[in-house]
Amino acid sequence: MAGPRDVPDDPPPFLGTWRRVYFAVVIYLATIITVFYLFTRAYR
Amino acid sequence: MRTLDWIVLFTSLISIIAYGLYRSRGSNTVDRYLLAGKSMPWYAMALSIMATQASAVTFISTTGQSYVDGMRFVQFYFGLPLAMIAICATAVPIFHHAKVYTAYEYLENRFDAKTRALASLIFLAQRGLSAGITIYAPAIVLSAIMGWPERTTTMLMGITVVTYTVAGGIKAVTWSDVQQMCIIFVGLLVALITVFVLLPPNVSMRDAVFLAGAAGRLNAVTTHFDWNDQFTIWSGLLGGTFLFLSYFGCDQSQVQRYLTGKSIAESRLSLLFNAVAKIPMQFFILFIGAMVFVFYLFVQPPLLFQRAELARIESSAAFQPVAGDYQRAFENRRASALALTAAHRAGNRAEEARQQSLYRAAQHEMDMARSRAASLVQSYGGPKDFRDTNYIFLTFVTRYLPVGIVGLVIAVIFAATMSASSGEINSLATVTIVDLYRRHVRRNRSDHHYLAASRWATLFWGAYAVAFAGWGNRLGPLIVAVNKVGSLFYGSLLGCFVLAFGFRRVGGTAAFMGMLAGEAAIFAAFAFTGISWLWYNVIGCVVVLAVALAITYLLPGRASATGSTLQSQ
Numbered sequence: 001m002a003g004p005r006d007v008p009d010d011p012p013p014f015l016g017t018w019r020r021v022y023f024a025v026v027i028y029l030a031t032i033i034t035v036f037y038l039f040t041r042a043y044r
Numbered sequence: 045m046r047t048l049d050w051i052v053l054f055t056s057l058i059s060i061i062a063y064g065l066y067r068s069r070g071s072n073t074v075d076r077y078l079l080a081g082k083s084m085p086w087y088a089m090a091l092s093i094m095a096t097q098a099s100a101v102t103f104i105s106t107t108g109q110s111y112v113d114g115m116r117f118v119q120f121y122f123g124l125p126l127a128m129i130a131i132c133a134t135a136v137p138i139f140h141h142a143k144v145y146t147a148y149e150y151l152e153n154r155f156d157a158k159t160r161a162l163a164s165l166i167f168l169a170q171r172g173l174s175a176g177i178t179i180y181a182p183a184i185v186l187s188a189i190m191g192w193p194e195r196t197t198t199m200l201m202g203i204t205v206v207t208y209t210v211a212g213g214i215k216a217v218t219w220s221d222v223q224q225m226c227i228i229f230v231g232l233l234v235a236l237i238t239v240f241v242l243l244p245p246n247v248s249m250r251d252a253v254f255l256a257g258a259a260g261r262l263n264a265v266t267t268h269f270d271w272n273d274q275f276t277i278w279s280g281l282l283g284g285t286f287l288f289l290s291y292f293g294c295d296q297s298q299v300q301r302y303l304t305g306k307s308i309a310e311s312r313l314s315l316l317f318n319a320v321a322k323i324p325m326q327f328f329i330l331f332i333g334a335m336v337f338v339f340y341l342f343v344q345p346p347l348l349f350q351r352a353e354l355a356r357i358e359s360s361a362a363f364q365p366v367a368g369d370y371q372r373a374f375e376n377r378r379a380s381a382l383a384l385t386a387a388h389r390a391g392n393r394a395e396e397a398r399q400q401s402l403y404r405a406a407q408h409e410m411d412m413a414r415s416r417a418a419s420l421v422q423s424y425g426g427p428k429d430f431r432d433t434n435y436i437f438l439t440f441v442t443r444y445l446p447v448g449i450v451g452l453v454i455a456v457i458f459a460a461t462m463s464a465s466s467g468e469i470n471s472l473a474t475v476t477i478v479d480l481y482r483r484h485v486r487r488n489r490s491d492h493h494y495l496a497a498s499r500w501a502t503l504f505w506g507a508y509a510v511a512f513a514g515w516g517n518r519l520g521p522l523i524v525a526v527n528k529v530g531s532l533f534y535g536s537l538l539g540c541f542v543l544a545f546g547f548r549r550v551g552g553t554a555a556f557m558g559m560l561a562g563e564a565a566i567f568a569a570f571a572f573t574g575i576s577w578l579w580y581n582v583i584g585c586v587v588v589l590a591v592a593l594a595i596t597y598l599l600p601g602r603a604s605a606t607g608s609t610l611q612s613q
Binding site for chain 2: 004005006007008009010011012013018021022025026028029032033036037039040042043044
């Protein structure tokens with residue numbers, strides 16, 4: 001039983017580096033929590 | 045269910061299974077059967093990962109949870125994007141470069157055989173139990189619709205899932221998930237639109253949202269801190285991050301999915317897609333539950349949503365007073381809801397505050413009546429700690445959705461469950477064969493031998509899951525039950541992988557002892573404290589790290605490290 005093959009480590013298809021992609025996801029999370037917080041306050 | 049619903053249901057199921065099996069042709073080696081020959085594109089993995097979580101549990105339990113408790117469950121997912129980033133930066137490249145079938149195989153490269161074996165056994169214990177709950181969920185559907193006993197339907201679903209999993213392998217599972225997620229998105233949208241259409245003509249969408257908020261059902265963010273509260277922004281961000289780190293970084297049922305990627309970038313993209321899409325999707329599902337609550341402001345909901353238990357108490361003398369109170373409270377709530385909406389539209393603040401008070405008082409009376417009915421169920425021989433949360437959405441679907449749509453929604457629930465369950469069973473079989481059987485029982489056999497063994501292991505785990513499914517109704521709302529079971533085991537697994545990735549000096553014995561201590565700490569927290577289960581992952585992980593590092597630095601002779609870590613990548 002052979003092991004699985006190795007696979008390439010490519011750059012992301014957008015934003016140039018993975019570090020920038022991760023930062024964009026953090027910004028997205030902060031935004032969505034803020035929006036949900038405002039939503040909660042608006043309908044409390 | 046009418047004839048058209050049955051046609052839609054069976055057509056959907058047969059097409060999903062047939063499509064999955066068609067796409068899985070050629071899975072005739074262990075590499076192809078367990079890892080799809082590392083050929084999967086990012087979108088297939090992404091939807092498969094999402095479908096595994098969005099099983100029947102998502103529809104049945106989350107919507108019910110929103111109906112009774114509001115939308116604050118969405119905070120549970122706030123830690124998901126952070127966890128995905130950490131996993132993309134660490135676990136994904138390490139696992140791919142290590143060329144492993146399972147996450148635990150890597151632990152032997154890094155530590156030793158006993159650490160790998162312990163991690164494998166912990167995974168088998170917790171995932172085996174969760175697989176049982178996954179199968180139990182659609183059994184509720186069949187039970188509610190056809191009146192079949194849950195145990196019979198559990199057996200039926202289990203046999204179907206096992207047959208499908210044994211035949212298909214991970215390619216079948218993944219491609220079925222892709223198709224199912226498309227159906228799930230359509231089903232969700234149709235369900236929400238239908239709820240709005242079914243509201244009274246004088247209640248607009250804006251009114252519906254206002255009424256849900258006034259009843260505390262749109263509480264998406266709660267900022268208070270309480271160790272015993274499962275769903276706050278803090279437990280979500282901290283406890284949720286640890287849980288999802290454990291789930292996506294250490295649980296083979298998820299690791300196996302992104303190990304099928306044809307490149308590291310494809311695997312990362314599949315996880316980041318979930319980081320971005322999961323929270324809005326969960327919000328949307330919870331919002332449907334809140335709108336079902338609004339629908340029932342104007343149409344009297346049953347006193348109990350579980351018909352069999354309602355029938356148990358209907359003939360009792362104590363039932364009529366409870367039912368009478370419930371009906372009066374409902375009528376009061378309906379009247380105050382309409383008056384509240386009118387006052388809100390007119391901008392009459394004083395009247396709005398007065399009606400809001402009446403509205404909430406009526407809601408409280410209804411909750412009290414339901415609570416008394418639940419107590420009656422218990423006193424007349426029903427299950428202890430009776431809850432009907434899991435029946436709320438299904439009752440709405442079967443009673444009020446139009447013909448054809450009912451079949452579609454039920455098909456979504458069935459298909460998603462079959463897929464989630466088959467993925468779990470597939471991963472259980474993989475760990476059993478790769479980490480235990482091939483490593484400790486039968487070494488250096490042919491590929492054909494291990495492929496056959498994988499199919500037998502799948503059969504075994506399917507039977508195990510079905511046996512555990514009988515316990516599902518004792519564990520509360522299903523969505524919570526799944527995570528509760530996982531949280532008893534995930535923390536120590538996560539701690540072990542954090543040691544493996546980040547602490548080069550820590551050796552196998554220290555990691556092994558740390559895991560044992562972590563598991564003991566979690567069970568102690570479970571048995572002797574009221575700490576919410578979401579914190580078990582944090583506790584387990586911290587104890588593993590503390591004990592392993594203490595052994596490493598206090599007994600340095602035992603701390604021999606091997607294999608690759610982040611620093612050595």
